[in-house]
Structure formats: C-alpha cells, structure tokens
Amino acid sequence: MIKCYWTLEVPPEYSSERQRIIPDGCIEMAFILGDDIKRFTSETDFILQPRSMVLGQTMEPFYIQPMGYVNTFAVRFYPYGFANFISTPIRNLVNKETPIAQLFGEVTANELEQRIINATDIQQRIGIIETFFLNKLNEKSTIDNIVQSTMDTLFSTGGSATIHSILKEDLSKRRQLERKFLKQIGISPKQLGKVIRLQTALKLLLHKKDETLTRIAYQSEYYDQNHFIKDFKEFTGTTPKEFLTDAQMALSSLFYTED
Structure with missing residues (x-):
C-alpha cells in the first residue's frame, strides 16, 4: 500500500x-x-x-x-x-x-x-x-475497509482482478482478508471474483448471441474459451450453448437480460 x-x-x-x-x-x-x-x-x-x-x-x-x-x-x-x-x-x-x-x-x-x-x-x-x-x-475498521475496497475492485473489473493484484505486495493480509470475507460475505474473494466474472460473461452471452464463445471469453477476461466453459459448467451445470436453449434456464436468463 x-x-x-x-x-x-x-x-x-x-x-x-x-x-x-x-x-x-x-x-x-x-x-x-x-x-x-x-x-x-x-x-x-x-x-x-x-x-x-x-x-x-x-x-x-x-x-x-x-x-x-x-x-x-x-x-x-x-x-x-x-x-x-x-x-x-x-x-x-x-x-x-x-x-x-x-x-x-x-x-x-x-x-x-x-x-x-x-x-x-x-x-x-x-x-x-x-x-x-x-x-x-489490526483494527476492525481497517479490515472492514479492506474487505469493502476488495469488493469494489472485483465489481469494477468484472471479477477479473486477482487478490494478488489487489493487495500488491501486502500478501501477508491475504489470510486475514479471506477470513473476514468468509465471515461477512460467506465466500472467499477468489470465489466472489469467479461469480462476478461469470455474470459478466452471461450478460455478454445473452445480449450478443451471435458473438463467438472465444470472443466472449476474452471480453470477460478468461484465459481462453476452455477456461470460460469450465467455469460456466461449474456454476450453471451446463455449457454456454446449452444454456441459451434450455427452458429450465429461462428464469435465470431473465435476471441477466433485464439490465
């Protein structure tokens, strides 16, 4: 810092x-x-x-x-x-x-x-x-500020920022931050980042249906298409292409198309 x-x-x-x-x-x-x-x-x-x-x-x-x-x-x-x-x-x-x-x-x-x-x-x-x-x-207010600033950074970068890049050379605070995240947010900073990045990709997928998966993957800051599909299946249980045509996903799709 x-x-x-x-x-x-x-x-x-x-x-x-x-x-x-x-x-x-x-x-x-x-x-x-x-x-x-x-x-x-x-x-x-x-x-x-x-x-x-x-x-x-x-x-x-x-x-x-x-x-x-x-x-x-x-x-x-x-x-x-x-x-x-x-x-x-x-x-x-x-x-x-x-x-x-x-x-x-x-x-x-x-x-x-x-x-x-x-x-x-x-x-x-x-x-x-x-x-x-x-x-x-070590003060509670400072730790809370770090949690908030980490969340702000994750949301502003679409989940692509790594904890290493956020904390820079202050990696000694990583365990402290993760414990506080689990207590206040319920998941780790890395998990929240993955969820936010998937949300970014889902919005692109639903608003740009003619876009290639490779293009969407790179726009969402995934390493490549395979990385995108792997994370997508982890959180949705299906592939990006199947998601677009699966009737069981209609309600989930609604939340991402009503921006």
Whole structure:
C-alpha cells in the first residue's frame, strides 16, 4: 500500500521561489519539519499547509512557496492504498490538504507527529510510520475497509482482478482478508471474483448471441474459451450453448437480460 518514502531538505537561501506541483496519481502523508509552506489558492491568495497532513488526489496543478528552511518527510501511497486506513470517503480528500488529526483523531495524530519530529533520522521515521500503519491493519475498521475496497475492485473489473493484484505486495493480509470475507460475505474473494466474472460473461452471452464463445471469453477476461466453459459448467451445470436453449434456464436468463 505504501509506494515509497521521500524527504526533502533545502536551506532557506535556495527555497524562496514558487514551485508548481503537478498531479501524480498518488496520495501522500507529509510532515513539515522546517518552516511553513504556502499553497496558493489564487494568484495572490494562499493558505499555510498543515504541519502534518494528507495530500489527496489532485486534478490540476497548484503552486507552493516555502517561507524559509525546507525539511519535509513524506509517505507516498499507491492510489488504492490509503483508503484502507480511514473511514472518511477518499473523495473528500481530493484537491486539498487534510490535517491528519481529522482522519485519525487529535490524540493519535499529535502522538504520531511528535514521534516523527523527535526522530533522529529518516530510518527511524520510516519505522515509526510502518509501526503505525501495521497497528492500523489490526483494527476492525481497517479490515472492514479492506474487505469493502476488495469488493469494489472485483465489481469494477468484472471479477477479473486477482487478490494478488489487489493487495500488491501486502500478501501477508491475504489470510486475514479471506477470513473476514468468509465471515461477512460467506465466500472467499477468489470465489466472489469467479461469480462476478461469470455474470459478466452471461450478460455478454445473452445480449450478443451471435458473438463467438472465444470472443466472449476474452471480453470477460478468461484465459481462453476452455477456461470460460469450465467455469460456466461449474456454476450453471451446463455449457454456454446449452444454456441459451434450455427452458429450465429461462428464469435465470431473465435476471441477466433485464439490465
């Protein structure tokens, strides 16, 4: 979920010019350890960025200007990563800085900020951040968020996304996610993905009856036609061609043709 860490330190004599920041598709948590930094809201108006904040997705460039000594430590998240740790809708963070106290509470945020400030080097700061987020992963609300985000990804990709691709390098959470899925959903993430992908294929099959099975298989993200037919028979008990003409499938077909 964390893509990288970065730090920037610039003496005051080199840091007074306005800088343009462009969107990069990532969300960042930043700690300003030096002097304040302005972010311009117009050509002349500005706000002071919070000393500890989360920078949400940006849809347009913006300008900042350091007011002296620059010393910043930041955590860059993959686009899907940060949403798992907060209950606030991720869209509420877009195009602005949000103080971390608003996301994690005053006490937690103040403690984290002080530990980052008092750390002696970047390695110690990385250790503090990793401990913080590893502890968050054990909280019920965080686990629930991961279940929800996994479901959202499966539905948005028609069931083709793998758990490996969703969790990226956080595969240590796989067993935890699967246990939570079984408790909340009743089936594993892999099984839900297979069901969603079959639904995608069924809709194509019923709406595009002249389409070849190979074409439908690839459009539904199956490896090949054989893979499609194997999964189809597992869930329907029949082949795709037989499904279209089987009177016993009329009711099931209705649910997929009434979109």
